[in-house]
Amino acid sequence: MMEVDGVTTIGRITILEHTADGLMEVEAEGLASLLATAGAAMFDLMCDRQMVKGEETIEIEACGEDELSLLIAWLKELIFAYSTRGMYFSSFQVRIESDDGGFKVRGRAFGELVDAKRHYSSGEVKMLTYHQMELTKLAGGKFRARLLFDM
Numbered sequence: 001m002m003e004v005d006g007v008t009t010i011g012r013i014t015i016l017e018h019t020a021d022g023l024m025e026v027e028a029e030g031l032a033s034l035l036a037t038a039g040a041a042m043f044d045l046m047c048d049r050q051m052v053k054g055e056e057t058i059e060i061e062a063c064g065e066d067e068l069s070l071l072i073a074w075l076k077e078l079i080f081a082y083s084t085r086g087m088y089f090s091s092f093q094v095r096i097e098s099d100d101g102g103f104k105v106r107g108r109a110f111g112e113l114v115d116a117k118r119h120y121s122s123g124e125v126k127m128l129t130y131h132q133m134e135l136t137k138l139a140g141g142k143f144r145a146r147l148l149f150d151m
Contacts, residue, residue: 010091011037013044022125022149023132027142031067034143035074035105036092042075042128043089043111045149046082047119052090054110065102068135071145074105075128087111088119123151 011028022045028034043049060077064070081087089111097104114121127150134146 009033009036010040013037013041015044021129021151022123023146024149025144025146027138027144029140029142031070031103031143032094032096032105034145035071035094035096035107038071038075038145038147039078039089039092039109041147042078042125042149043082045151046123046125047088047114047121049088049090051119052088053112054090055112056087057108057110058085058087060107060109061105063102063104067103067137067143068133070096070103070105071135072128072130072133074107075147078109079125079127081109082125086114088114125149125151 011026011033014025024041026034026037026041028037040049058081062070062073062077064073089109091110093108095106129148129150132146132148136144138144
């Protein structure tokens, strides 16, 4: 996992054509970077993430029995944080632990309260859907995920 200034490096984000919802593909080196990239992709659907200041930090924890369920749990926690705190997030710090029981992510999300005067909103992610969702392990420790968000 790569970090710059304590923040997990964001991988590649590709927005794919879909009729009404937000379909994205993310690719990153390692699972921690994939989770950070997926979080960034989700907020890219809602706002111009480059305009979001990382002034506030919240702790995020999630568990999963495998990599896919961990990714789903992580994104659900981010959606919950957005919905309950009214915050956009621009970057993430992600640490993953694994044992015989599965995986656990301990992370931080850096962002700020939504400010309608500064943040252009391109919609609201309501939930992550399982339709068309894929997680693929690639050569060299890379991961690719296809995610569909209900907008």
